[in-house]
Amino acid sequence: MDTLLAFGIYLGFVLVNVLIVFYAERKIAAFIQDxxxxxxxxxxxLLQPVADLLKFLQKEDIVPQAADKWLFRIAPFLIFPAVxxxxxxxxxxxxxxxxxxxxxxxxxxxxxxxxxIGILMAGWAxxxxxxxxxxxxxxxxxxxxxxxxxxxxxxxxxxxxxxxLSFIVQMQGSRAPSSLHWLGLPALPADLRxxxxxxxxxxxxxxxxxxxxxxxxxTSLAExxxxxxxxxxGESEIIGGYHTEYSGFRFAxxxxxxYGMMILxxxxxxxxxxxxxxxxxxxxxxxxxxxxxxxxxxxxxTIWAVVWLSSKMLLLVFFxxxxxxxxxxxxxxxxxTLCWKVLLPxxxxxxxxxxxxxxxxxxx
Amino acid sequence: xxxxxLSSFSMILLFIIGSALFLLGGLFAAYLLAPRKPxxxxxxxxxxxxxxxxxxxxxxxxxxxxxxxxxxLFEIETVLLFPWAIVFGQKELIEATQGRWAWFAFIEALVFxxxxxxxxxxxxxxxxxxxxxxxxKVPSVHSPVPHALYENVNRRYSPPSKQKA
Numbered sequence: 001m002d003t004l005l006a007f008g009i010y011l012g013f014v015l016v017n018v019l020i021v022f023y024a025e026r027k028i029a030a031f032i033q034d035x036x037x038x039x040x041x042x043x044x045x046l047l048q049p050v051a052d053l054l055k056f057l058q059k060e061d062i063v064p065q066a067a068d069k070w071l072f073r074i075a076p077f078l079i080f081p082a083v084x085x086x087x088x089x090x091x092x093x094x095x096x097x098x099x100x101x102x103x104x105x106x107x108x109x110x111x112x113x114x115x116x117i118g119i120l121m122a123g124w125a126x127x128x129x130x131x132x133x134x135x136x137x138x139x140x141x142x143x144x145x146x147x148x149x150x151x152x153x154x155x156x157x158x159x160x161x162x163x164x165l166s167f168i169v170q171m172q173g174s175r176a177p178s179s180l181h182w183l184g185l186p187a188l189p190a191d192l193r194x195x196x197x198x199x200x201x202x203x204x205x206x207x208x209x210x211x212x213x214x215x216x217x218x219t220s221l222a223e224x225x226x227x228x229x230x231x232x233x234g235e236s237e238i239i240g241g242y243h244t245e246y247s248g249f250r251f252a253x254x255x256x257x258x259y260g261m262m263i264l265x266x267x268x269x270x271x272x273x274x275x276x277x278x279x280x281x282x283x284x285x286x287x288x289x290x291x292x293x294x295x296x297x298x299x300x301x302t303i304w305a306v307v308w309l310s311s312k313m314l315l316l317v318f319f320x321x322x323x324x325x326x327x328x329x330x331x332x333x334x335x336x337t338l339c340w341k342v343l344l345p346x347x348x349x350x351x352x353x354x355x356x357x358x359x360x361x362x363x364x
Numbered sequence: 365x366x367x368x369x370l371s372s373f374s375m376i377l378l379f380i381i382g383s384a385l386f387l388l389g390g391l392f393a394a395y396l397l398a399p400r401k402p403x404x405x406x407x408x409x410x411x412x413x414x415x416x417x418x419x420x421x422x423x424x425x426x427x428x429x430x431x432x433x434x435x436x437l438f439e440i441e442t443v444l445l446f447p448w449a450i451v452f453g454q455k456e457l458i459e460a461t462q463g464r465w466a467w468f469a470f471i472e473a474l475v476f477x478x479x480x481x482x483x484x485x486x487x488x489x490x491x492x493x494x495x496x497x498x499x500x501k502v503p504s505v506h507s508p509v510p511h512a513l514y515e516n517v518n519r520r521y522s523p524p525s526k527q528k529a
Binding site: 099127144153 | 366371372373374375376378379381382384386387388390393394395397398399401402404406407408409410411412416418419420421431432435439440442444445446450451452453454455458463466467470473474475480481484489493494528
């Protein structure tokens with residue numbers, strides 16, 4: 001029963017955030033292009049995403065004559081569950097149950113890369129040249145970004161000696177199981193658990209994690225097929241890429257998976273670098289603000305934990321959206337050069353530095 | 365809340381099945397709401413309004429084959445680095461061996477990464493990381509008339525406005 005409740009909470013969390021991000025995307029794009037964006041449906045056009053959803057449901061589901069009918073129909077159903085299964089290991093608040101795998105991060109990276117298979121399937125089954133090019137570009141993109149992405153996350157893993165996401169979140173707040181020192185050096189006297197808040201976030205406690213974070217952020221844009229890396233679905237070159245032939249609800253599923261992926265990678269950033277569900281406000285005197293969200297005993301604390309997690313995540317998504325409407329699209333070979341010749345060496349050096357740092361932390 | 369590994373994985377299974385069911389529900393709603401009026405034009409492959417030429421299932425240039433091989437090597441490397449990253453700095457292991465474990469594991473990983481890095485540098489130098497760009501062949505004309513003669517003729521017969529002062 002608990003598990004079903006958790007499933008409902010996660011599904012609601014993802015859907016609500018997708019609606020928010022969808023609305024934000026249109027409004028921010030409009031702002032950047034000096035337009036109004038949605039204004040008609042509801043106050044300030046707030047109900048636009050709901051109207052769009054209804055529209056998707058009402059549209060005819062066209063399966064082209066030339067397509068491989070079965071693969072064409074199945075492909076979207078492979079993509080979204082792959083993304084959503086990734087959410088299962090992401091802790092969103094202390095008392096809400098999630099799949100607390102000890103191999104959480106490894107599992108997440110593995111299952112999320114499965115969606116490329118769905119994309120290839122969709123592109124191939126459409127029997128459309130644009131779709132096939134989109135799918136092939138997607139594969140080319142995957143072989144480029146995947147390695148620096150994983151390497152950048154290993155920098156965090158070596159510092160904590162764990163891939164358990166809930167453990168990494170716990171270590172970034174006032175309720176951490178072991179003492180927290182700035183830079184992880186026991187020689188520095190203050191135990192940051194007394195304050196919590198912003199001070200215990202990874203990015204503040206280990207400022208050098210900014211480098212792997214930036215690498216991860218750039219590669220995660222490629223993972224979501226977002227501009228400037230929307231090579232597989234570049235509208236001005238190959239129409240819609242792998243989803244050119246899709247319409248109606250099946251198109252909506254691609255859409256949902258893309259936005260779900262944006263939310264997932266931003267959540268992962270928040271969890272690994274920005275303190276997960278912990279508030280940035282420290283414990284001050286009798287005001288135990290950090291304990292409030294970290295303890296998971298009170299309902300209000302849980303709600304605040306979700307609110308903090310979502311707002312940090314939405315802030316990162318905001319930058320993703322701004323980037324989409326600011327930067328031009330890269331070519332495939334530019335992406336390869338960027339990933340293999342720039343980001344991968346940076347990620348490797350950062351991994352080396354972080355593992356040496358870990359040795360310093362332990363050996364003192 | 366403590367959960368064993370089995371219940372965690374069964375929860376993931378629930379997430380996969382549940383999201384698939386959620387999508388099926390949406391598909392059923394769309395089935396009830398959406399019109400179904402297929403015709404020949406609608407079901408044809410989209411090629412920007414042109415009549416589709418042939419079909420897409422042919423041979424095409426798979427240009428990043430070498431890159432895909434390098435990718436597999438590096439992906440396996442990262443998979444092997446995950447367990448290393450989790451054990452190499454464990455406090456208990458290091459204390460039990462008076463610090464020897466840490467340096468041994470660290471240098472071992474250094475050798476491991478170094479070998480692959482050498483491979484990457486080799487591929488880089490040999491140009492395998494470059495997208496094979498087409499090199500267009502500039503047509504050249506072998507004429508017995510010297511090139512300068514053409515230029516002289518051009519200069520002589522071109523209108524005065526185009527002549528350089």
